[in-house]
Amino acid sequence: MAKRIDVTDLDVFYGSFKAVEGVTFSVEPRSVTALIGPSGCGKSTVLRTLNRMHEVIPGAYAEGTVLLDGEDIYGADIDPVNVRRTIGMVFQRPNPFPTMSIKENVLAGLKLDGKKRPKSELEGIVEKSLRGANLWEEVKDRLDRPGAGLSGGQQQRLCIARAIAVEPQVLLMDEPCSALDPISTLAIEDLIEELKERFTIVIVTHNMQQAARVSETTAFFNLAGVGKPGKLVEIASTEMMFSNPTQQATEDYISGRFG
Amino acid sequence: MADLTRREHDESEALLHEALAGGHLPRWSALGVAAASVAVAFLLNLTTGVDGVAGTAVVAMLVFLVGQTAWSFVVEGRRHAIDRLATTFVYATFVIAVVPLIAVLGTVVVKGAEVISVEFLTTSMRYATPTSEGGGIYHALIGTLEQVGIAALFGVPLGILTAIYLVEYAPSMRTRRLAHSISFFVDVMTGVPSVVVGLFVYTAFVLTLGLERSGIAASIALTILMLPVVVRSTEEMLRIVPRELREASYALGIPKWRTILKIVLPTAMSGIITGAMLAIARVAGETAPLLLTTFISQSINTNPFKGPQAALPTFIWDQFTNGTDVSVNRAWGAALVLIVLVMVLYATAKLISRFTGVKSS
Ligand SMILES: Nc1ncnc2c1ncn2[C@@H]1O[C@H](COP(=O)(O)OP(=O)(O)OP(=O)(O)O)[C@@H](O)[C@H]1O
Numbered sequence: 194m195a196k197r198i199d200v201t202d203l204d205v206f207y208g209s210f211k212a213v214e215g216v217t218f219s220v221e222p223r224s225v226t227a228l229i230g231p232s233g234c235g236k237s238t239v240l241r242t243l244n245r246m247h248e249v250i251p252g253a254y255a256e257g258t259v260l261l262d263g264e265d266i267y268g269a270d271i272d273p274v275n276v277r278r279t280i281g282m283v284f285q286r287p288n289p290f291p292t293m294s295i296k297e298n299v300l301a302g303l304k305l306d307g308k309k310r311p312k313s314e315l316e317g318i319v320e321k322s323l324r325g326a327n328l329w330e331e332v333k334d335r336l337d338r339p340g341a342g343l344s345g346g347q348q349q350r351l352c353i354a355r356a357i358a359v360e361p362q363v364l365l366m367d368e369p370c371s372a373l374d375p376i377s378t379l380a381i382e383d384l385i386e387e388l389k390e391r392f393t394i395v396i397v398t399h400n401m402q403q404a405a406r407v408s409e410t411t412a413f414f415n416l417a418g419v420g421k422p423g424k425l426v427e428i429a430s431t432e433m434m435f436s437n438p439t440q441q442a443t444e445d446y447i448s449g450r451f452g
Numbered sequence: 453m454a455d456l457t458r459r460e461h462d463e464s465e466a467l468l469h470e471a472l473a474g475g476h477l478p479r480w481s482a483l484g485v486a487a488a489s490v491a492v493a494f495l496l497n498l499t500t501g502v503d504g505v506a507g508t509a510v511v512a513m514l515v516f517l518v519g520q521t522a523w524s525f526v527v528e529g530r531r532h533a534i535d536r537l538a539t540t541f542v543y544a545t546f547v548i549a550v551v552p553l554i555a556v557l558g559t560v561v562v563k564g565a566e567v568i569s570v571e572f573l574t575t576s577m578r579y580a581t582p583t584s585e586g587g588g589i590y591h592a593l594i595g596t597l598e599q600v601g602i603a604a605l606f607g608v609p610l611g612i613l614t615a616i617y618l619v620e621y622a623p624s625m626r627t628r629r630l631a632h633s634i635s636f637f638v639d640v641m642t643g644v645p646s647v648v649v650g651l652f653v654y655t656a657f658v659l660t661l662g663l664e665r666s667g668i669a670a671s672i673a674l675t676i677l678m679l680p681v682v683v684r685s686t687e688e689m690l691r692i693v694p695r696e697l698r699e700a701s702y703a704l705g706i707p708k709w710r711t712i713l714k715i716v717l718p719t720a721m722s723g724i725i726t727g728a729m730l731a732i733a734r735v736a737g738e739t740a741p742l743l744l745t746t747f748i749s750q751s752i753n754t755n756p757f758k759g760p761q762a763a764l765p766t767f768i769w770d771q772f773t774n775g776t777d778v779s780v781n782r783a784w785g786a787a788l789v790l791i792v793l794v795m796v797l798y799a800t801a802k803l804i805s806r807f808t809g810v811k812s813s
């Protein structure tokens with residue numbers, strides 16, 4: 194069950210530094226939204242506020258509202274741990290747990306939530322998640338080997354498998370391909386194409402072609418200047434953004450004339 | 453014309469080769485220079501005031517350094533000469549560092565092995581005198597195992613929890629002041645001499661609180677000595693666990709305490725165990741605080757809560773101060789047992805950490 198996200202007037206601070214200002218946008222369920230923009234404009238910051246991951250950084254806080262299907266995820270009685278179960282995240286660098294095997298990595302989120310599940314169910318989830326991440330065929334014979342022994346691209350798909358194993362409704366991806374070769378990148382893009390049938394996906398990318406290939410909607414962020422907070426310049430359908438952006442800055446960025 | 457260019461070409465190739473290859477000392481140069489230096493030192497020993505084994509060795513060393521560097525400088529050039537000089541220093545420091553270690557170990561093993569027997573390990577000093585044969589370390593072994601065991605039981609968890617607080621909780625809470633002062637005290641505690649800790653336990657627990665001079669008093673002192681080492685080493689280990697791993701765990705909806713327990717600690721486990729074992733090994737050899745807190749005993753006392761208890765370090769000290777041959781031999785025997793004990797601890801730690809830590813592929 195994918196869900197929609199509505200962000201309204203979001204400001205994000207790291208201590209006294211305002212990193213992002215006045216961001217408002219919506220993400221449709223079962224779609225891919227790409228966040229693009231120059232380095233340091235706050236894409237990762239905005240992405241992290243969508244599942245309250247910024248809160249693990251000391252001093253970081255957000256103002257504004259983020260609604261998940263109408264429910265305010267910053268509400269007073271909302272548990273950030275539950276928010277993160279519903280809104281999963283994949284990071285720029287593959288980060289499998291080094292103490293765990295491939296299988297244990299996939300099941301980490303389920304094993305460590307404190308609920309007991311029958312073994313047969315877990316086995317099923319391992320296969321389903323690894324198939325979902327297009328990794329099953331490559332690792333099915335070595336599920337008990339360390340996850341850190343896989344190639345970078347495989348590790349990243351393992352991390353995706355780990356993220357989808359807990360059945361989130363939204364998947365956030367922060368430059369998931371930037372540490373990968375073109376083949377692995379394609380594998381992950383194909384995967385995103387499949388995943389959007391089930392999940393709402395928000396992806397940060399520096400790769401214009403990638404944004405054009407995988408997303409329905411593109412949001413362009415920019416910095417007003419050094420030390421100033423990042424802002425959302427424009428958000429529209431990817432087709433519109435790449436063919437006919439309304440803002441000059443967007444056009445400059447997309448055509449590579451800046452940033 | 454063609455010949456000329458070919459010759460020129462060959463010549464330039466030879467030049468290039470020389471430029472790339474450079475001069476070389478023969479393979480045997482190090483050994484050769486070493487042999488020559490020893491010979492020179494020996495000659496100087498015979499002819500001049502250079503005297504004794506140590507003096508001759510130092511002279512040989514100096515001759516070696518100067519000789520090899522000079523030869524290399526002439527043949528190979530400055531960079532290689534410096535390289536050889538530095539290499540020599542590195543090897544020399546290595547030897548200087550290792551020789552005493554091996555000498556200590558060797559002496560203890562040789563002298564201790566003569567004394568160790570089943571009787572030595574299973575009897576106390578109850579019926580032995582400084583001059584009589586027989587007697588053993590059973591009472592001291594029990595004492596050390598109990599005192600160090602109890603200290604580890606308190607010290608290791610306390611130290612690990614303190615480190616977890618300092619690394620995982622303090623930065624995100626409004627208690628940074630507290631964390632800083634804890635950190636500071638841990639540093640200070642590392643430097644406090646063990647005899648002072650013994651005195652502290654004696655005044656605070658024995659004199660003020662009326663605790664008996666006993667194994668447990670010794671354990672308290674050892675715990676205090678152990679704590680800063682465990683805290684520091686655990687802290688270091690936790691700090692090198694990448695933030696990304698914690699974030700990956702949080703992003704899966706795993707709560708913080710479970711992240712620490714199931715992700716961070718296992719990742720750092722092998723280092724934490726090694727640190728804890730080193731701390732235990734360190735306090736296992738403490739003598740001064742034991743003298744102040746449980747004193748010396750010649751008979752078996754299995755109850756750490758009542759009455760003086762022997763321990764291996766105090767046994768060694770006691771026997772050594774007796775001064776008789778039999779006693780000094782007993783001291784060597786006890787020293788060997790203490791070292792073996794520490795080595796067993798260390799081996800166990802390595803074994804445990806191999807099975808708990810990061811999986812290598
Ligand atoms: N942990 C942090 N502490 C303090 N400031 C931070 C932190 N993380 C990011 N910032 C600041 O917030 C601003 C936005 O950073 P952010 O990481 O969101 O940029 P980004 O758009 O993701 O850049 P990139 O494309 O390079 O990843 C930057 O000015 C950055 O220096």
Ligand SMILES: [Mg+2]
Pocket residue numbers: 236237238367
């Ligand atoms: Mg980023």
